[in-house]
Amino acid sequence: MSIAPTPGRIDIEHAHIEVGDVSGRFEVLHDVSVKIAPGEFVCLLGPSGCGKSTLLGALAGHLELASGTVRVDGDVVDGPHPDRGLVFQQHTLFPWQRVIDNVAFGLKMKGVARAHRHAHANELLASVGLAGFESRYPSQLSGGMQQRVEIARVLINRPRVLLMDEPFGALDALTRARMQQLLLEVWGRIRTTVVFVTHDIDEALFLADRVLVMSSRPGRIIEDRTLDFPRPRNTEMVTSLEFAALKRHCMELLHRGESDTPFPRMTPLGSPLAAP
Amino acid sequence: MSAVPVSSPIAPASHARTVAAVRQRTTAWFARGASILASVMLWQWLAVTHAKLGFVSFANVPTPLATLDAGRDLMASGKLVRHLGYSLWRVAAGFASAAAIGTGLGLAIGRFEPVRRALLPPLELLRPIPAVAWIPLAILMFPSAEASMVFITFLGALFPVLLNTIHGVEGVDRRLIAAARSLGTGRWKMFTEVILPAAAPSIATGLAIGMGTCWFCLVSAEMISGQFGIGYYTWESYTLQNYGGIIVGMLVIGVLGMSCSALIRFAARLAMPWAAGTAR
Numbered sequence: 388m389s390i391a392p393t394p395g396r397i398d399i400e401h402a403h404i405e406v407g408d409v410s411g412r413f414e415v416l417h418d419v420s421v422k423i424a425p426g427e428f429v430c431l432l433g434p435s436g437c438g439k440s441t442l443l444g445a446l447a448g449h450l451e452l453a454s455g456t457v458r459v460d461g462d463v464v465d466g467p468h469p470d471r472g473l474v475f476q477q478h479t480l481f482p483w484q485r486v487i488d489n490v491a492f493g494l495k496m497k498g499v500a501r502a503h504r505h506a507h508a509n510e511l512l513a514s515v516g517l518a519g520f521e522s523r524y525p526s527q528l529s530g531g532m533q534q535r536v537e538i539a540r541v542l543i544n545r546p547r548v549l550l551m552d553e554p555f556g557a558l559d560a561l562t563r564a565r566m567q568q569l570l571l572e573v574w575g576r577i578r579t580t581v582v583f584v585t586h587d588i589d590e591a592l593f594l595a596d597r598v599l600v601m602s603s604r605p606g607r608i609i610e611d612r613t614l615d616f617p618r619p620r621n622t623e624m625v626t627s628l629e630f631a632a633l634k635r636h637c638m639e640l641l642h643r644g645e646s647d648t649p650f651p652r653m654t655p656l657g658s659p660l661a662a663p
Numbered sequence: 664m665s666a667v668p669v670s671s672p673i674a675p676a677s678h679a680r681t682v683a684a685v686r687q688r689t690t691a692w693f694a695r696g697a698s699i700l701a702s703v704m705l706w707q708w709l710a711v712t713h714a715k716l717g718f719v720s721f722a723n724v725p726t727p728l729a730t731l732d733a734g735r736d737l738m739a740s741g742k743l744v745r746h747l748g749y750s751l752w753r754v755a756a757g758f759a760s761a762a763a764i765g766t767g768l769g770l771a772i773g774r775f776e777p778v779r780r781a782l783l784p785p786l787e788l789l790r791p792i793p794a795v796a797w798i799p800l801a802i803l804m805f806p807s808a809e810a811s812m813v814f815i816t817f818l819g820a821l822f823p824v825l826l827n828t829i830h831g832v833e834g835v836d837r838r839l840i841a842a843a844r845s846l847g848t849g850r851w852k853m854f855t856e857v858i859l860p861a862a863a864p865s866i867a868t869g870l871a872i873g874m875g876t877c878w879f880c881l882v883s884a885e886m887i888s889g890q891f892g893i894g895y896y897t898w899e900s901y902t903l904q905n906y907g908g909i910i911v912g913m914l915v916i917g918v919l920g921m922s923c924s925a926l927i928r929f930a931a932r933l934a935m936p937w938a939a940g941t942a943r
Contacts, residue, residue: 449841469847479842483860483937492856496847524937544846656841 394460395547395580397423397446402455404441406657414453415441415653417605423597425547428574428581430591430598434641435652438606439584443550444655446582447473459548469493472541473655476553478533480525486512486536487521493544504543511539514573531562535569542577549574551583552655555590564622567594571620588637592630593620600640610640703727725907730914733907737896747915749891750881753809754923757816758877765821765873766866769828774858786825794818794880798887812884812892819880820873827869831862864938867931871924878920882912893919 404416415438423429431439444450445457448467457464459471467473480489487508488495494504512521515535525533534554541549555563567590574581585591591598592614600610614633616624624630653659708714710726725733737743768786771778794815801811835858843857885894893915900908 447841447845449844467841467844469845471845473842473845475838475842477838479836479838481839481857481860483863483935492843493846495856496849496852526937540846654838656837658837 394425396425396460397421397548397580397582398456398458398461399442399446400456400458402442402445402457403453404438404445404450405453406441406450406653414605416445417607418455419606419608420455421599421608421611423580423582425580426578428594428596429583430595431582431584431601432588432591432598432637432641433586433601433606434603435586437601437603438653439586439601440552440653440655441657442606443473443552443582443584444657446548447471447550447655449473449655450657469496469544470546471548471550472544472546474534474537474541474549474551474554475655476556478525478530478537480533480536480540482525485522485524486517486528489525489536490521490539490543492540508539508543511543512536514576515539515569529562530558531566534558534566538570538573542573542579545577546579549579549581550655551581553585554583556585556587563590568621570594571618575619588634588641589625592616592633592637593625598637600637609643610637723906725910729907730910731907733900733905734911737908737911742891742896745891746893746896747919749889749895750885750893750919753812753816753884753892754874754877754881756813757818757880758820758874760813761817761820761824761873761877762870765824765869766828769825769866769869770832770854770858770862772825773829773832773862774854786822790822790826795883798883802887808887808889812887812889815884815887816877816880819876823872823876824866824869827865827872828862831865831869832858834865835861863935864931867927867935871927871931874924874927875920878916878923882916 399419399421402416402419403414405412405414407413419442431442433439441450445452446459446464448464448471464471480486481492484492487505490508490511491499491504494507495501499507509518509521512518515538517532517535517539520528520532520536525536528536538554555566558566571594583591583594595614598610598612598614599608600612601607602609612633616630706724707727709721710724710729713720713722715722737746768782772782773779797815797818798811801814802808805811805814839857839861840853843853848856881892882894882897885892886898889895893912897909897912897916900906900912
């Protein structure tokens with residue numbers, strides 16, 4: 388099931404986003420304009436509550452803009468679509484479905500026959516290192532495995548854009564490092580556009596082609612930096628001088644962008660993030 | 664677990680644990696049996712001595728042995744099967760319609776705000792009215808006594824099923840719905856593929872409680888009339904001064920109600936292996 392690689396150009400123009408109800412509306416994103424090329428791996432880096440998840444929610448089509456436009460391949464985003472896969476920080480696997488059916492869910496929605504979608508789901512599970520786990524329930528997996536299933540479930544739709552909201556934020560350091568490596572491997576094969584939200588500088592610099600640093604609320608993009616670390620990347624790069632210098636630079640940016648009052652963190656659905 | 668060879672130092676320990684577990688379980692069952700036996704003996708003593716405890720009198724309460732006799736008479740008369748058959752049919756019909764209507768309404772009310780606004784206020788008003796209070800109106804409303812009896816049992820199960828379904832639908836994780844939308848789920852599929860399974864444990868709880876209340880309401884329903892039904896038998900035993908029969912009827916209803924609820928819970932566990940322990 389190999390189709391020609393789909394483009395995934397993102398054009399965000401003068402996006403303003405407000406959240407909250409009638410009693411308390413506030414601006415989360417202020418005049419954000421970005422162009423992202425097809426196949427680019429972009430990390431959105433910013434302090435907690437700066438609106439990076441909100442921007443992701445708008446790209447996914449779960450949040451409306453107050454003004455401005457978001458386009459993917461020229462089409463205005465006006466709702467969720469399987470072409471734009473969204474991965475949450477805490478997995479959203481269906482607890483009542485076995486791993487295989489969770490991964491195959493997108494194909495089921497497209498009306499693909501059971502045998503066919505299971506075959507494809509099995510392939511994807513193998514590619515994220517979960518062969519042999521297809522008949523488990525999500526609750527029977529570790530946190531890292533759950534996120535791998537979540538990623539496989541999104542990838543089965545061959546999305547043009549992969550949107551990830553701190554997908555490894557809830558994992559322990561070792562598992563997180565392994566998942567980053569795995570993500571780069573998978574991305575090396577499918578080359579979809581990735582927008583990856585994180586507040587972890589190391590993670591952003593390790594993964595991305597390009598880092599967008601955001602200021603505190605209302606979020607604006609205060610730095611747009613292209614990284615030219617060679618690929619494939621490995622953990623040795625994290626100890627290089629160049630990496631350290633960039634990390635220091637990003638830290639200063641984040642501190643400067645931070646306000647004195649911490650803002651509550653939000654989900655891509657525009658609601659405050661519940662404590663895990 | 665798979666067949667991993669157990670090394671010898673572990674085996675005796677795990678064996679000892681198993682023995683200890685079995686012994687503990689045996690003791691628990693023995694304690695339960697002893698407690699029930701003691702209660703029956705207390706009942707026997709109170710009934711034989713015609714005890715008068717101020718307010719309550721045991722003068723007309725049949726003894727356990729008299730109850731046993733009444734039970735044997737009921738079996739011998741061959742009517743037990745017909746009584747049970749009628750009662751089971753009424754509970755089955757009432758429960759099935761309550762399950763269908765309760766879940767259907769609950770899903771609609773829980774998911775769609777206009778439906779909630781239109782339907783929930785009158786239902787909230789009707790909810791506190793006990794099923795017995797419906798009997799006169801039920802007789803006037805339905806063409807046959809049979810239909811009104813089924814209606815009363817239906818009412819008994821309706822509200823637990825309805826409220827638990829609404830609760831279950833409201834409790835569905837918004838993120839699951841958002842994830843499903845991002846995976847290309849349409850409006851109707853969202854219902855069948857996400858809302859319904861996500862609410863299923865709560866619905867199952869409602870069904871198990873509703874099954875219990877169905878049996879509560881059965882006796883009141885069967886007082887309406889009829890010649891058969893275990894609730895009717897209980898009431899008839901009183902009017903015929905067959906006091907042992909009253910207790911037989913009560914016990915049969917208790918056992919059947921308990922078994923039917925257990926059956927629902929068992930079916931729910933089979934249907935939802937992923938929700939181990941949630942549908943209690």
